[in-house]
Amino acid sequence: LQFLYLIGPGPPSRGTMSHSPGRSPVMGPSVAKLEDQERKRSVPKKGVTAGPVGNTHAVSWLPYHSPGAMRQSWSCGDFGAGHVNGVEMCGCTVLKFGGSSVGGKMPQILNLIMKHASEGSTAVVVSAMGKTTDLLIDAADCACLSKIDAANAKVDDIRALVLRWVEELCQDEASKGETIEGVTALLEELRQLILGISLVMELSPATLDRLLSYGERLSAHVVASLLTALGTPAHPVDGADLIETNDKYGCAQVSWNETQARISKQSQLWPQSSVPVVTGFLGATKERRRTTLGRNGSDYTAALIGLGLGASRVIINTDVPGVFTADPGIVKEAYPVPELTYVEAMELSIYGSRMFHPRTILPLVEQRIPMIIRNTDDPDGPATVIMDPNAPSAVGTGNGRNAATCVTQLENLASLSLRSRLGHAEDTGGLADEGAQHLGLACTACLDEARVKIHHATFAAGGKAVHLVIPMAQVEEARQALTRRFEREIRHHELDELKVMAPVALLSLVRAPQAVVPKFFAALTAAGVKVRSTGQGSDSSSVSCVIDAHDTAVAVRCAHTAINLGHQIVSLVVLGDNKSSRGLLQRLVEKRRDILERHAIELRVVGWFHTCEMHKPHDAKAKAAHGLSEEGIDLQEALLRMDHCNGDAIPPGTRMSRLVPIRVLQRLRQMSCPIIVDCNRLDIDVKDFYRSCYQYGVHVVVSNAASIVRLGPALLGGQEREILAYDTCVGASVPMCEMIRKIHNMGETILAINGSLSGSCGYIASQLSTGRALSEVCRAVIENGWAEARLKDDLGGVDCARKLVVVARQMGYELEMDDIACTPLIDPECIEKLSDAQTDNAEELVGILAEYDRAMGDSMQVIRGQNKRLAYIAHMDMASLPLKASVAPAVVDLDHPSCMLRDTEVYISIDRMGPDYDTPLIVKGSGCGLAAPLGILGDILKTAQKLQGASS
Secondary structure (H helix, E strand, O other): OOOOOOOOOOOOOOOOOOOOOOOOOOOOOOHHHHHHHHHHOOOOOOOOOOOOOOOOEEOOOOOOOOHHHOOHHHOHHHOOEEEEOOEEEEOOEEEEEOHHHHHHOHHHHHHHHHHHHHHOOEEEEEOOOOOHHHHHHHHHHHHHOOOHHHHHHHHHHHHHHHHHHHHHHOOOHHHHHHHHHHHHHHHHHHHHHHHHHHHHOOOOHHHHHHHHHHHHHHHHHHHHHHHHHOOOOEEEEOHHHOOEEOOOOOOOOEOHHHHHHHHHHHHOOOOOOOEEEEEOOEEEOOOOOEEEOOOOHHHHHHHHHHHHHOOOEEEEEEOOOOOEOOOOOOOOOOOEOOEEEHHHHHHHHHOOOOOOOHHHHHHHHHOOOOEEEEEOOEEEEEEEEEEOOOOOOOOOOOOHHHHOOEEEEEEEEEEEEEEEOHHHOOOOOHHHHOOOOOHHHHHHHHHHHOOOOOOEEEEEHHHOEEEEEEEHHHHHHHHHHHHHHOHHHHHOOOEOOOEEEEEEEEEEEEOOOHHHHHHHHHHHHHOOOOEEEEEEOOOOOEEEEEEEHHHHHHHHHHHHHHHOOOOEEEEEEEEOOOHHHHHHHHHHHHHHHHHHHHHOEEEEEEEEEOHHHOOOOOOHHHHHOOOOOOOOOOHHHHHHHHHOOOOOOOOOOEEHHHOOOHHHHHHHOOOOOEEEEEOOOOOEEOHHHHHHHHHOOOEEEEOOHHHHHOOOOOOOOHHHHHHEEOOHHHHOOOOHHHHHHHHHHOOOOEEEEEEEOOHHHHHHHHHHHOOOOHHHHHHHHHHOOOOOOEHHHHHOOHHHHHHHHHHHHHOOOOOOHHHEEEOOOOOHHHHHHHOOOEOOOHHHHHHHHHOOHHHHHHHHHHHHHOOOEEEEEEEEEOOOOOOEEEEEEEEEOOOOHHHHOOOOEEEEEEEEOOOOOOOOEEEEEEOOOOHHHHHHHHHHHHHHHHHOOOOO
């Protein structure tokens, strides 16, 4: 039994199955309480009712009245309704703008503020402009080194950054002068502070917080001044006057009750009909010493202001249109989630989303205030609404695209594993002194005391085994704390050695219905991602697993594709320049749209590697990406290049890495559903390359039996075999391998396999039986691209023997090429003369074959006289071991299965043991030409479905 400890106020009490993934989110309700509230509430808040879908606002403007009535003017119940994602909102609005918006999109934010102010009561929270915070830290660093001139130069840079918008947007000279005067005054205070730092050459946390406050204070002053100059009265408000905190400088904890009292009192004093522009990120202690709120502090400020003012909504204006289903930097197909509950949003932030901090959500829950995250540049476009799950919504919950599951990742982590030796289950020494034989609880309590943050914990074996995930930077602290705590147990060998694995990542699904969890793990397994540990969230809507850090991007993409996408993107790299690769590209040009519509799979050829131009991609973008283009190469252009590519031969045994460098696999593994399609007919050593594909989670579709045979009897081994799809190399479009696998896996006994497995040999034998000349028939085979790279492999039976080897090995039999009695289709002397000549040298080959036309014609005349035909038959006797296998020409009666074949068709006959199987099972179909590309395409689709977690 495993337990995932999620959220709580500290170390768990005995018998409690919850643990914080970090520190408690300070003051306010616990997540357990939030979950209980969400389950129990059924009546929506007054003034929040269902309305039509749309992003329009119809909020009436209520002017501010006397100071005595000012508090009333900030309640949301007095305003009309607007809509975001179809959710009806009333008017009192808190707008928050981040540093990138304030620093780079001032005209847009001013227009948004004025629009909202014209529609209803509005408060604004702003962050420091652009790079102001970085410049302040640089100035402090210079001051600590007594480089006062360099520090003042940083202040000058801040002045230029801040006044840029004043110069551009403020047309009234008087207003511009007042704004500049206010900026100058603040910067003069800043210079004095920097001077003091330079004199003591020291920067305390309290002083740093005071210094950083100037970034937000400057922003609030400039925004308020510009609004006023443009006709919307506004005034700056120092967040330190509203938010009371403790003295934990750098990440202060907010005193909620005192903060609400301050906001209530201060808001009564704000000027009538004026928009308050509040500094985000800032607070102050009871003694009025400045503090900062840490990461996402401005969002937290907006939530606290919203709670204090009784706002109907808090709108976070940012660079993206809401919370995405995955990190868009990793998954380009990620899209915004229309709605989240408070608990879902909190879990997202805990599991790696940097969109907001868990504490940001807590104030909103108190009065069920919705928080909207939208794009500053597209305020009426898509957005995410975080709200009470019981509040009415026009888009509904749990249906369609709104039910999207979010995939998050938390990186730079390490895992710790500790296990009690089961032989000491009844005598755990120090653990027993704690009153409970629970190693997991003892470990979490120990690390909590050492202030080591625990992101994920799983217990097993009745608490005797524990797996913890912590920040990688705290590994040594954790090791020392656990070593001290369990010193006696370690000395008496009652515990196994502490195992540390780093780096790892925590991959999580949030909003995960039970139906998607199997898809999640199936997709990871298919992609070769090793899962180290798993756990489930407190409300069964989230699930997490620990993976190796280097698998993070692959895992996120595979999980997101398997669970969320309306269609799956498959990234293909095609190897080789021959009829098979050309036919595949042609089929893709013709069939891609149909495949997308029928199977919801988008096939993208992201690279093509061939021997005539090794490592020389034509596309400049592809060159920069090691020969790959994630958007897909131009298939028509690739086909044109194939017409001018002669497929230069390379020496036998050449390693595949000469054709496809390993860096290509490293790049390919970062793409969605990566598949190598090996269409090579060359004598290339592929074993190490295929193993590398397995290591990088890249699947391989193989079209030629020669490549599979070169892997050896084990077809790689164990899990490695799972990356291979090779049905095409035996029967082209005929599912011979698949059928044999199913029969074998059902436990049926196969006594023998017979068949015409080579489409080219079958065609040659049937045409010779009609009286055509050997050289003429072989010319047709070569020109149609039906032959192997060396014609002697067809005529000598080598290709047919390879296919028997593949069939045997996939059932677990060890069969080598030397174990097969191989008789050529034609005179062995002719085979020797053909030597290693490639099929590209058609005239040379035909000239050699013409020497044997007469002799072959005479033999065939005798066969026709007997009313029989020539066939080339593969046979494998599996009734006893060792297997007996052969490929040889045979003179057959006209009712033989081979005589029913047309052109390049192949067949296989399977004899099974049992009274129900008096006659063999026979399957036939095309084995060359267009059938090969179609077979390859089928293997690609089956592999893609397996990667997607669906049944193949």
